Amino acid sequence: AKYVYDFSEGNKDLKDLLGGKGANLAEMTRLGLPVPPGFTITTEACRAYMADGQLPPDLRVEVTMAVRRLEDELGRGLGDFHDPLLVSVRSGAKFSMPGMMETVLNIGLNDASVQGLAKFSDDERFAWDSYRRLIQMFGKTVLDIDGERFSGALEQMKDVRGVTADTDLTADDLRELVGWFKQIVHEESGREFPQHPREQLDLAITAVFNSWNTERARLYRRRERIPHDLGTAVNVVSMVFGNLGPSSGTGVCFTRDPSTGHSGVYGDYLPNAQGEDVVAGIRNTLTLADLETLDPTSYAELRQAMRRLETHYRDLCDIEFTIERGKLWMLQTRVGKRTAAAAFRIATQLVDEHLITMDEALERVSGQQLSKLMFPQFDSGAERTLLATGMAASPGAAVGMAVFDSATAQAWAAEGKDVVLVRRETNPDDLGGMIAAVGVLTSRGGKTSHAAVVARGMGTTCVVGAEKLDVDVVAREMRVGKKVVREGDVIAIDGSSGEIFLGAVPVVPSPVVQYLEDGLDVALEHAADDDTRELVKAVDRVLTHADTVRRLRVHANADTPGDAHRARVWGAQGIGLCRTEHMFLGERRVLIERLILAREDAERQAALDALLPLQRADFTEILREMDGRPTTIRLIDPPLHEFLPDLTELSVKVALAAERGETGEVVDRDRDLLAAVQRMHEANPMLGLRGVRLGIVVPGLFALQIRAVAEAAAARLKEGGRPHAEIMVPLAASVMELHLVRDEAERILADVAAEQGVELHVPIGAMIELPRAALTADRMAQAAEFFSFGTNDLTQTTWGFSRDDVEGAFFTEYTERGVISVSPFETIDRRGVGRLVRIAVEEGRRERPDIVLGVCGEHGGDPESVHFFHEVGLDYVSCSPFRVPIARLEAGRAAV
Ligand code: ADP
Ligand code: MG
Ligand code: MG
Incomplete structure (x- = not known):
């Protein structure tokens, strides 16, 4: 294999092999932009290293060749005494992992070449500063020495010299510091700081490879669902120096504002600095506008x-x-990376600038981002105490208790408390705390600081650089003027405005939700500012486009007229799942008890007769709300004992009554009830007498529901409505079950049609939620006009996982150990459960070409699963009303 690529050989499409950083460095080189020459060691080399535990021999040779090419090109030698070539060693995986992997700058410096660098650059201070940085970074990342040892020594040196800024230390100070640093290396690692440049290089490359598997990196990957086996590339880049005095410097910038999307000039610049100084918040940064004054030529070139x-x-x-x-x-x-709001704005801005098409705009946003925009925001009308204002780094409205270190954040969050992590600045060691916190607040750093970048990536609310805050981690408090916020005090931070409030602040619904509920005009009228108006318009355009291109219809799961209304307003084109069990709760419970306890047909019939008008009214209302749209009503599914009192409680009650010698009608009823509860007790109720089994075993139950549906549809027809009721049979495993229900249903539908003098067309279909149903889909289709995949139960029964128990029990361990990367209840398991769905789709269609196919499990609203359902050719997905807009968007994205 070829393990090493010069920057001139790669391009941006080789991210798998060269990592993101390497691929883009190559692309910039191809574009003719001024990139310092260098080369990339591939991710394949990293995988080979992880497999063997040592650098592949071929790699050593290829690195030698690449270094020599670099030396020839630049006319300098790595670590030479005269005018030395120095390089940086930088990690770069396929997916950006901010702060995860480490970088070592100034490789090639040693006791001899530092003199050469001083002479060549004519700046002795610079040479020693570069050398101390090398030992510091090398010591920390390669030799695993606690970084505090070095930064502590640096602070001490500054104290001794009576200066505050690093830049105030002289060449002599820094030379002395290098001596200290080397001593620290010796004390902590038991070896001398390696003087040989090639040894430095090889050790640094190995360290980058090893950093792929640090705890922090693994934690980040788990969270972001990045596979553990990709490995990282390593970039070796000839050094250029931002720390060569006031006409040098280093910076970061965005072509547009990553939090609002506005185009303009956004960036931070730090004169006379190197590497991560600018993001570490060590000194306060300048803006790009400042750079324009300082160095107009470089500024113009940068803009270009x-x-x-x-x-x-x-x-x-x-x-x-x-x-x-x-x-x-x-x-x-x-x-x-960008905020959710910026993603929508930027996408439509780029369309307006004719840089991308609407289809591409759709690809640039995601359902996850849309769902973030649906979160509530702080009520600007509420009374609130402003503590300070920082920079808005990642949007959202977070209210929680202030904590000042990562460990406390994690501990308190584990107790179920909402915490806001407050730090002067964050570093990669704070990752655990940042994940645990509802919000992150720092007193230093800009929009490109570690805290900002990581929080944006995670979608956590974040405010940075609130300089008025005096954060005292040791005393566990922060001071703002005279006010003191102690650990545990509640604060509220607004990641869209940068405001920090003392105490809790009430939240109001998001403008996007208002848009969804009341339409574009109302939302625009009520929008707080231009940014919000632009956002609402962008969401409307993208969502409208998704609606025009998508093939999948989007239905909602709704059980009540209220839910049905909300679903319709949010864009649902039908109800994919109307559960009927709640219709047996409340006051109707008594009727169910009577039905279950009935000894004679007459008694049972009386209970059923009493339920009929109630059910009919339920269905009539829902059909009215969904007029003209398919409404899939599922016959009762859960085991009947769920409608009866708890076994233990009832036993106690009956026993007490017996002991006290009580008699009478109530006591008799309780005793009968207890007998029934005992009779119905099941060891595995979820695999027991429920769904279609119940309908077959309990006479009259399904008949009641079917008649109620039929009469409701007839009533709507007579009112001039357009009812599209459908009857769905739950938990069928065999076509014989379907035949039994269908025969009964057809008889009832015909009876009602005749009684009411209307023509009824009510399709009857099966919920496919057992492996056997999927595997015998051809037969099932003989008796079903539609299939609706119940992927919750199908996942339970395919994996043999009990959904209600596994999450806490062993899913965490399973995720850690890589058995699953995400819960199959959240995102459909394509290989297993998905395979069953494919089989059923294929065989169902073969048997009955016009069969209608949908899905009604939680997966119907999960972005990744929606793409799968599009691929396998379903007709619709059905999800909770709240997720309807997300499913619309993702169905659109799946189609372009
Ligand atoms: P990260 O992935 O954490 O951003 P980088 O590899 O980009 O790490 O490097 C960290 C810092 O070092 C960046 O600010 C980068 O600009 C700087 N840097 C890296 N290589 C060089 C180089 N060859 N010359 C000068 N600065 C460099
Ligand atoms: Mg970088
Ligand atoms: Mg870094």
């Missing part, structure tokens, strides 16, 4: 490069750059 990149990628890009003595260098670019 930003435009080039945005045109080339046709998307928001983020960029890392360095200026070395007035010369601009591009060190990284990628299509930038």
Whole structure:
């Protein structure tokens, strides 16, 4: 295998092999942008290393060749005494993992070459500063020495010299610091800091490979569902220096604002600095406007490069750059992460700029982002105490108790408390706390700081750089002027405005929800500002486009007229699942008890007769609400004992009555009830007498429901309505079950049609939720006009997992150990459960070409699953009303 690619050999489509950073460095090189020469070691080399535990021998040779090419190109030698070539070693996986993997700068410096660097650059201070940075980064990332040892020594040096900024240390100070650092390396690792440049290089490459498997990296990947076996690439890049005095510097920028989407110039710049200084919040950064004044030529060149990149990628890009003595260098670019609102705005802005089509705009947003926009926001009319304002880094409205370290955040969150993690700045060690917190707040750093980037990626509310906050981690409090917020005090942070409030602030629904409920005009009228108006319009355009291109219809699961109404307003084209069990609760419970306890047909019939008008009224209302749209009514599904009192409670009650010698009608009834409950007790109720089995065993039960549906449809027809009722049979495993129900149903439908003098067409179909039903779909289709996949039960019965028990019991362990990457109850298991769905679709259609196929489990509203259902050719998905807009969007995305 070829393990090493020069930047001139790769391109942006090779992310699998070169990682995101390497592929984009190659792309920028191809575009002719000023990228320092270098090469990328492939992810394949990383996988080979992980498999063997050592660097592949071929790799060593290829690295030698690549280094020599680099030396020839630049006319300098790695670690030479005269004018040394230095390189950085940078990780870069396929998916960006902010702060996960480590970078080592200035490789090639040693006791000799530092002199050469000083002489060549004519800046002794710079040379020693670079050397101390190398030892510091190398010590921390490669030799695993606690970074505090080095930063502590640096602080101490500054104290001794009586200065506050790193930049105030002199060349002599830094030379002395290098001595300290080398001593720290020796004390902590038991070895000398390696002087040989090639040894430094090989150790750094190995360290990057190893960092793929750190706890932090694994945690991030689990959260983001990134597979553990991809591996990372390594980029070796010739160094350029932002720390060569005031005409040098380093910065990051975006081609558009990643939180609002507005185009303009967004970025942070730090003069006389190297590498991560700018994102670490060590010194306060300047803006790009400041750079324009400082160095107009480099600024103009940077603007040019930003435009080039945005045109080339046709998307928001983020960029890392360095200026070395007035010369601009591009060190990284990628299509930038953005907030959900920005994603919608940017997508439509790019359409208006004729850079992308509406189809592409649809691909640039996701259902997950849409669902984020449906979260409530702070009520601006409510009374609130503003503590301070920072920078809006990741939107949302978070209310929680202030905590000042990651461990406390995790511990309190585990107790079910909402916490806001407050730090001066975050670093990769805070990841656990950031995941646990409902919001993240920092007093330092900009929109590109670690906290901001990571929080945006996770969709966690975040405010950064609130400089008025004096965060005291040791005392576990923060001070704002005279006010003190202690650990446990409630604060509220607004990730869209950057505001920080003392105490809880009430929240109001989102403008997107208002748009969905009341339409575009009302939402625009009520929007708080132009940003909101732009967002609402963008959502409307994208969603409307999704509706025009999607093939899947979207139905909702709704059991009441109220739910049905909301579903329709939010765009549902029908009801895919109307459960009927709640219709037997409340006051009607008594009737069910009577039905179950009945000893004679007459008694049973009386109970059924009493239920009929009630059920008919339920269905009439829902059919009225859904007029003209398919409404799939599922016959009663759960085991009957769910409608009876609890076994233990009832036993106690009966025993007490007996002891006290009580008699009478109530006591007799309780005793009968207890007998019935005992009789119906099942060890595995979910696999027991429920669904169609119940309908077959309990006389009159299904007949009641079918008659109620038929009479409701007849009533609507007579009112001039257009009822589209459908009857769905739950939990059938055999076509014989369907035949029994269908025969009875057809008889009742005919009776009602004759009685009422109307023509009734009520399709009868099967819920496919048992493996056997899927595997015998050809036969099932003989007696079913439609199939609706009940993927919750189908997942339970295919895996043999009890949905109500597994999540807490062993799914965490299963996820950790890689047995599953995501709960199959959340996203459909394509290989197993999905296979059954495919079989049933194919065989069902073969038997009955006009069969209607849908899905009504939770998966109907899960973005990834929606794409699967599109692929297998279902006609519709049905999900909870709240997820209808998400399913519409994803069905559109699946179709383009
Ligand atoms: P991350 O993935 O955490 O952003 P990077 O590999 O991009 O890590 O490197 C961290 C920092 O070091 C960045 O600010 C980058 O600009 C800087 N850097 C990396 N390589 C070089 C180089 N060859 N010359 C100058 N600065 C570099
Ligand atoms: Mg980094
Ligand atoms: Mg970077």
